[in-house]
Amino acid sequence: DSGVTQTPKHLITATGQRVTLRCSPRSGDLSVYWYQQSLDQGLQFLIQYYNGEERAKGNILERFSAQQFPDLHSELNLSSLELGDSALYFCASSKGHRASSYEQYFGPGTRLTVT
Amino acid sequence: QQQVKQSPQSLIVQKGGISIINCAYENTAFDYFPWYQQFPGKGPALLIAIRPDVSEKKEGRFTISFNKSAKQFSLHIMDSQPGDSATYFCAASGLWGANNLFFGTGTRLTVIP
Numbered sequence: 595d596s597g598v599t600q601t602p603k604h605l606i607t608a609t610g611q612r613v614t615l616r617c618s619p620r621s622g623d624l625s626v627y628w629y630q631q632s633l634d635q636g637l638q639f640l641i642q643y644y645n646g647e648e649r650a651k652g653n654i655l656e657r658f659s660a661q662q663f664p665d666l667h668s669e670l671n672l673s674s675l676e677l678g679d680s681a682l683y684f685c686a687s688s689k690g691h692r693a694s695s696y697e698q699y700f701g702p703g704t705r706l707t708v709t
Numbered sequence: 710q711q712q713v714k715q716s717p718q719s720l721i722v723q724k725g726g727i728s729i730i731n732c733a734y735e736n737t738a739f740d741y742f743p744w745y746q747q748f749p750g751k752g753p754a755l756l757i758a759i760r761p762d763v764s765e766k767k768e769g770r771f772t773i774s775f776n777k778s779a780k781q782f783s784l785h786i787m788d789s790q791p792g793d794s795a796t797y798f799c800a801a802s803g804l805w806g807a808n809n810l811f812f813g814t815g816t817r818l819t820v821i822p
Contacts, residue, residue: 649808650808694740694741697758702751
């Protein structure tokens with residue numbers, strides 16, 4: 595158990611809908627990273643927040659957004675969902691803001707299925 | 710483009726054998742190279758990591774070998790066990806530039822008894 599929690603575990607929704615994925619980092623960690631894992635794209639970095647502020651952005655679509663709250667939990671919002679958004683979404687947390695300086699610990703993931 | 714190239718895509722090893730997974734990178738700014746292990750239905754778990762100031766790091770049955778001049782690093786699993794059957798990802802990150810882990814495409818390891 596990494597100490598990172600994610601809810602829900604599974605999510606099934608229809609195209610065009612909007613969903614929110616939630617992540618609670620390990621105690622003491624200030625950074626939250628979001629990743630998308632699909633069969634054909636592997637693990638792709640989406641976005642990082644550090645202590646409430648956006649720190650780095652990866653291949654995140656404009657339909658997707660995230661935020662980190664004062665209690666450090668983070669939410670990833672996915673809107674106007676398409677079939678291709680079906681994937682596993684992971685969050686990871688770390689103590690600091692540099693990916694090369696601090697180990698990242700992954701949560702169990704949310705499996706999103708868009709029908 | 711794929712920042713970290715990983716091979717092979719899949720690997721079958723007999724119990725007790727050595728599993729070897731290779732990764733290569735181009736960005737010389739990378740200075741942190743972790744390996745993650747992922748079981749079906751679970752999130753990736755950090756296994757072992759290395760920085761370029763050493764050529765090898767060993768933790769139990771897992772060893773990372775690092776070749777800075779060739780820009781390659783590999784994971785060796787000694788005395789492979791059926792419980793090691795999982796997908797392994799190499800990754801890389803650097804002090805400069807994009808602040809995230811760049812992952813390889815993964816290697817599905819199957820250890821047969």
